[in-house]
Amino acid sequence: MSLAYRSYRHFRQQRGAAPATALWCWLLQGLCWLLLPLEGPAWRRALDTPGGAFAHLDGRRLRFGDPLRVAIQAAWLLLVRTPAERARPRAQRLKAAAGGRWRRLWQRGRQAAGAYAATLHRLPARVRGSAPWQALRRRANGLRPRSRRWLTAALALLAAGLALLCVTEPFGYLAQFVFVLLMWVIAMVVRRLPGRLSTLVLAVLSITVSCRYLWWRYTATLNWNSPLDFACGMILLAAETYSWLVLMLGYVQTIWPLQRKPASLPADLSRWPSVDVLIPTYNEDLALVRHTVYAAMGIDWPKDKLRIHILDDGRRPAFREFAQAAGVGYIARTDNRHAKAGNLNHALPQLKGELVAIFDSDHLPARSFLQVTVGWFLRDRRLALVQTPHHFFSPDPFERNLGIFRHTPNEGELFYGLVQDGNDLWDAAFFCGSCAVLRRAAIDDIGGFAVETVTEDAHTALRLHRRGWHSAYLRIPQAAGLATGSLAAHVSQRIRWARGMAQIFRIDNPLFGKGLSVFQRLCYANAMLHFLAGLPRLVFLTAPLAFLLLHVYIIYAPALAILLFVLPHMIHASLANARLQGVYRRPFWGEVYETVLAWYIARPTTLALINPKKGAFNVTAKDEVQSQDWFDWRIAKPYLLLAALNVVGLGFAAWRLAHGPADEIGTLIVSSLWVLYNLLIIGGAIAVAAEVRQLRRSPRVSARLPAALRTADGHMHACTLSDFSDDSVGLELAAALDLAPGTAVSLLLHRGTREFVFEGRVQRSLGRRLGLRLDAMDTRRQIDFVQCTFARADAWLDWHDGFRLPSLVSSLLSVFALGGRGYLRLAEHPPAVLRPPLRQLGRLLRWLASFLPRPALPLRPAMRPSAPGSTP
Structure with a gap:
C-alpha cells in the first residue's frame, strides 16, 4: 500500500497532476504492472532514461489524456519506421530486418544500378569512338554541300512524317496505354544520359506527347450537341492551346543556351x-x-x-x-x-x-x-x-514570406x-x-x-x-x-511589365514587320505571350467547377481516356522542363508564381491589347519596412475567392458521389482531384500573402571574406566577414573572444592589394561570432566600405551554390506542403470578427494534434553521481 501511495504522490507532486488525473494514471499503471513485465531490465532502461521515444511527454504537467498519448506513440513506433530509421542506409536496414540473404540481393541490385548508370554515361563516348560511327562521319563529311542539304531535307521529312503519324493516329485504350508506356520508358532511360542530346530527346518526346494530346482534344473531346458544353469546352481548349504554344516556344527558346564568356580587352588602354x-x-x-x-x-x-x-x-x-x-x-x-x-x-x-x-x-x-x-x-x-x-541581394516577397531565400x-x-x-x-x-x-x-x-x-x-x-x-x-x-519590398509592390511591378509587353505585342508585333529572323520573332513572341498567362491560369483554376457545379462536360470523354492523354502530357512536359531548367526553376513552382499574378495581370493585358495607349509608368517600391507579421487581405482577395469556389465545388462533388449516377463516378473523381490540386496551388498564393516582419531597411548580405579584428590593446585577430549591411557586419573569429557590448574595435578589410580600416563597436558577442556596428563614416570611408563589400568583383558569383536539383516528386510534394501552409497562415491572421471562433478551433486542433505520434529523439543518459576519485 505504501508503494501505491508513493506512486500516487509522485503523480500529484512531481508531475503536477490533478487528483482525478493522478488517480486515473495510478490505476492504469497498476494494470500495466499486472500485464507487462515492467520489472525487466529492458523496460527499466526505457522508463528510467529521459528523452527517447516519449521525449515530448517529459518534463511537463501530467494530463488526463497522456496515457492515450503514450499508447498511440508506442503503437506508432512498433508499426512505422521512424525518420531516424529511414535516415539509416538502406543496406543497414535490410541487414537488421532480413539477414544475409536480403543483404546480398540488395547489394546485387545496387551493383546492377551502378553498372547501368555507368554504361549510360560511357555510351556517348563509346558510340562516337566506334568504327561504324567513324565511317558514317567520314561518309557524311565526304558528301558535297548540295547532297548534304538533300540528305538533311530527306531526314527532316521522314522525321516529320513519323511525328505526324504518332500525333494523329487514333488508338484504342490498350494501344494508347502501350504507346504511353513506351514513351515513358524511353524518357526514363534517356534522362540519365549526360549531355545535350538527351535533353533534345526529352524535348522531342514531350513535343510528341503534347501534340498528340492537343490533337485528341480538338478532334475527340468537344460536345457539339450542347451549346453550353461546347462553349465551356472551347474556353478550356483555348487556354490549353495557349499553354501548348508557350511550351513549344519555350523549347525553342531554351533548348541550347549559348553560355557566352567574356571577351578580352586589348592591352593598350587607349x-x-x-x-x-x-x-x-x-x-x-x-x-x-x-x-x-x-x-x-x-x-x-x-x-x-x-x-x-x-x-x-x-x-x-x-x-x-x-x-x-x-x-x-x-x-x-x-x-x-x-x-x-x-x-x-x-x-x-x-x-x-x-x-x-x-x-x-x-x-x-x-x-x-x-x-x-x-x-x-x-x-x-x-x-x-x-x-x-x-541579381538581388535581398529576398523578394516569395523568398521572404516563405522562408526560401x-x-x-x-x-x-x-x-x-x-x-x-x-x-x-x-x-x-x-x-x-x-x-x-x-x-x-x-x-x-x-x-x-x-x-x-x-x-x-x-x-x-x-x-x-x-x-x-x-x-x-x-x-x-x-x-x-534590392528586390521588391512587399507582395503588393511585386504585383504592381509585374502589372507594369505585363501591360508593356501587351502594348508592344499590339503596336509593334514581332511576328510581323521587317528586320527580324524567324527565331528572333519566336523569342520575342514568347516573351510577350508569357505575360498573357492571366486569363488561361484563371481558366485552369476554375475549369473543373463547370462540371461539378453546372454539370457541363468541358472535356467530353471518358475518365480513363482523360487520364491516358492528360497525365502523359503533364509528365513529359515536367520531365523535359526539369531537365532544361535545372537549378533555375523547381518543377511545379511556376504554377504558384502564375497564380499569384493571374488575377492582377488578366485585366491590364486584355485592355492593353484593345487600347495600347492606356496605362502609366509606376516606380516600384523596394526598401519597405514592416514592424510585424501581417496578412495582406487586399491583395489576397482573389485567392480567397478562388479557394472558396473550389471548396464549394468539392462539396458538390461529395454530394454527387453519394447521390449521383454511377456512370459519372470516374469523371467526378478526376474533377475532384483537379479541384484539390487547384486548392493547393491557391494555398501557395495565400501563403505568399502572409507578410513576415521586416525591420531592416538595409538587408544583411551573406559573404565569406577574409578580415581581421584589432582590439584596443593592439592585438590582431584573424576572422571571416560572414555578413554585412550598410552600417554593420557579422564576424566569425578563429577563436572565441570575450568582448563586452560597446567595446571599440577596428575592422580591417582588403580590396586588391590595399587595406582599409573601419572603426566600430561590438553590438553582440556569442562565442566565436561577433556583431559590429560601424561608427559614422565620412564620404571617403563610405566609398571604401561599399567597394570592399557590395562592389567586389566576386561578390555574387557563388550566389547559386545553395540551389539543388530536386526530383519531380519532391518538388510536387513541396508545392503541396506550401499549399497547406497557406491555409494555416490564413488561420493565423483571421479578420477580427472571426478571431474568437478560430481561436477556439485552433485550440481544439492543437489538442487533437497533441495525440499525434512523434519521432523518437536520441536517448539522453540519466545523470549519475561520479564514483569517488573518478574524472567527471
Missing part, C-alpha cells in the same frame, strides 16, 4: 572606349542612390574614359549637392514626360561616351562590370547591347539564368532596363529609347534588332540590387 554611366532616379531615397554612385565610382576603368551621371527626374536639391560633393554629373529636366525612357533620352545629347551603361538607382555595379562586358563591343562592331543578370530559385532566376541565355543563341537577348551596356551609335540610329510603351527596355531592344544591330547576354552577375 583602345578602350569611353563610357557614360547613367543612374536614373525619380523618388528613391538619397541613401539608396548614394551607394549605387559609390559602387560606380569604384569600377575598374581608365578615369579619363569613365563619367558617372545622376539623372534626377525628381529635381531634388539634395541630389544636386550630393553629386557636386561626390564629383559626378547631375542632369535634371523640367518635366517627367515618358518617365524613365524620357529621362534617358533627355540625357543622351549631353553625353559624349561611345558606350552607355545603365543602372537602376538600387543596383550596385561590381568593380569588374565594364571589364567583363565591354570586350564584346570591340569584337563585334554591330553589337548594340550587352545585358547581364538582374537562397535555398529555392526565385521567380526571376529562370529568365536571367536560362531564357536570356537561350535567347542569345538566336541573337534575341533583349535589354532589361538596368545592368546593361549599350552602344551610343545604335541608340542614336533608332532615335533614342522607345517611349510608346511602359516597358521601354524590351521595346528598345526590339527596335535595335529590327535595324540589324546585335545583342549579347553574359550570365555572370555583375551588379546587385
Whole structure:
C-alpha cells in the first residue's frame, strides 16, 4: 500500500497532476504492472532514461489524456519506421530486418544500378569512338554541300512524317496505354544520359506527347450537341492551346543556351572606349542612390574614359549637392514626360561616351562590370547591347514570406539564368532596363529609347534588332540590387511589365514587320505571350467547377481516356522542363508564381491589347519596412475567392458521389482531384500573402571574406566577414573572444592589394561570432566600405551554390506542403470578427494534434553521481 501511495504522490507532486488525473494514471499503471513485465531490465532502461521515444511527454504537467498519448506513440513506433530509421542506409536496414540473404540481393541490385548508370554515361563516348560511327562521319563529311542539304531535307521529312503519324493516329485504350508506356520508358532511360542530346530527346518526346494530346482534344473531346458544353469546352481548349504554344516556344527558346564568356580587352588602354554611366532616379531615397554612385565610382576603368551621371527626374536639391560633393554629373529636366525612357533620352545629347551603361538607382555595379562586358563591343562592331543578370541581394516577397531565400530559385532566376541565355543563341537577348551596356551609335540610329510603351527596355531592344544591330547576354552577375519590398509592390511591378509587353505585342508585333529572323520573332513572341498567362491560369483554376457545379462536360470523354492523354502530357512536359531548367526553376513552382499574378495581370493585358495607349509608368517600391507579421487581405482577395469556389465545388462533388449516377463516378473523381490540386496551388498564393516582419531597411548580405579584428590593446585577430549591411557586419573569429557590448574595435578589410580600416563597436558577442556596428563614416570611408563589400568583383558569383536539383516528386510534394501552409497562415491572421471562433478551433486542433505520434529523439543518459576519485 505504501508503494501505491508513493506512486500516487509522485503523480500529484512531481508531475503536477490533478487528483482525478493522478488517480486515473495510478490505476492504469497498476494494470500495466499486472500485464507487462515492467520489472525487466529492458523496460527499466526505457522508463528510467529521459528523452527517447516519449521525449515530448517529459518534463511537463501530467494530463488526463497522456496515457492515450503514450499508447498511440508506442503503437506508432512498433508499426512505422521512424525518420531516424529511414535516415539509416538502406543496406543497414535490410541487414537488421532480413539477414544475409536480403543483404546480398540488395547489394546485387545496387551493383546492377551502378553498372547501368555507368554504361549510360560511357555510351556517348563509346558510340562516337566506334568504327561504324567513324565511317558514317567520314561518309557524311565526304558528301558535297548540295547532297548534304538533300540528305538533311530527306531526314527532316521522314522525321516529320513519323511525328505526324504518332500525333494523329487514333488508338484504342490498350494501344494508347502501350504507346504511353513506351514513351515513358524511353524518357526514363534517356534522362540519365549526360549531355545535350538527351535533353533534345526529352524535348522531342514531350513535343510528341503534347501534340498528340492537343490533337485528341480538338478532334475527340468537344460536345457539339450542347451549346453550353461546347462553349465551356472551347474556353478550356483555348487556354490549353495557349499553354501548348508557350511550351513549344519555350523549347525553342531554351533548348541550347549559348553560355557566352567574356571577351578580352586589348592591352593598350587607349583602345578602350569611353563610357557614360547613367543612374536614373525619380523618388528613391538619397541613401539608396548614394551607394549605387559609390559602387560606380569604384569600377575598374581608365578615369579619363569613365563619367558617372545622376539623372534626377525628381529635381531634388539634395541630389544636386550630393553629386557636386561626390564629383559626378547631375542632369535634371523640367518635366517627367515618358518617365524613365524620357529621362534617358533627355540625357543622351549631353553625353559624349561611345558606350552607355545603365543602372537602376538600387543596383550596385561590381568593380569588374565594364571589364567583363565591354570586350564584346570591340569584337563585334554591330553589337548594340550587352545585358547581364538582374541579381538581388535581398529576398523578394516569395523568398521572404516563405522562408526560401537562397535555398529555392526565385521567380526571376529562370529568365536571367536560362531564357536570356537561350535567347542569345538566336541573337534575341533583349535589354532589361538596368545592368546593361549599350552602344551610343545604335541608340542614336533608332532615335533614342522607345517611349510608346511602359516597358521601354524590351521595346528598345526590339527596335535595335529590327535595324540589324546585335545583342549579347553574359550570365555572370555583375551588379546587385534590392528586390521588391512587399507582395503588393511585386504585383504592381509585374502589372507594369505585363501591360508593356501587351502594348508592344499590339503596336509593334514581332511576328510581323521587317528586320527580324524567324527565331528572333519566336523569342520575342514568347516573351510577350508569357505575360498573357492571366486569363488561361484563371481558366485552369476554375475549369473543373463547370462540371461539378453546372454539370457541363468541358472535356467530353471518358475518365480513363482523360487520364491516358492528360497525365502523359503533364509528365513529359515536367520531365523535359526539369531537365532544361535545372537549378533555375523547381518543377511545379511556376504554377504558384502564375497564380499569384493571374488575377492582377488578366485585366491590364486584355485592355492593353484593345487600347495600347492606356496605362502609366509606376516606380516600384523596394526598401519597405514592416514592424510585424501581417496578412495582406487586399491583395489576397482573389485567392480567397478562388479557394472558396473550389471548396464549394468539392462539396458538390461529395454530394454527387453519394447521390449521383454511377456512370459519372470516374469523371467526378478526376474533377475532384483537379479541384484539390487547384486548392493547393491557391494555398501557395495565400501563403505568399502572409507578410513576415521586416525591420531592416538595409538587408544583411551573406559573404565569406577574409578580415581581421584589432582590439584596443593592439592585438590582431584573424576572422571571416560572414555578413554585412550598410552600417554593420557579422564576424566569425578563429577563436572565441570575450568582448563586452560597446567595446571599440577596428575592422580591417582588403580590396586588391590595399587595406582599409573601419572603426566600430561590438553590438553582440556569442562565442566565436561577433556583431559590429560601424561608427559614422565620412564620404571617403563610405566609398571604401561599399567597394570592399557590395562592389567586389566576386561578390555574387557563388550566389547559386545553395540551389539543388530536386526530383519531380519532391518538388510536387513541396508545392503541396506550401499549399497547406497557406491555409494555416490564413488561420493565423483571421479578420477580427472571426478571431474568437478560430481561436477556439485552433485550440481544439492543437489538442487533437497533441495525440499525434512523434519521432523518437536520441536517448539522453540519466545523470549519475561520479564514483569517488573518478574524472567527471
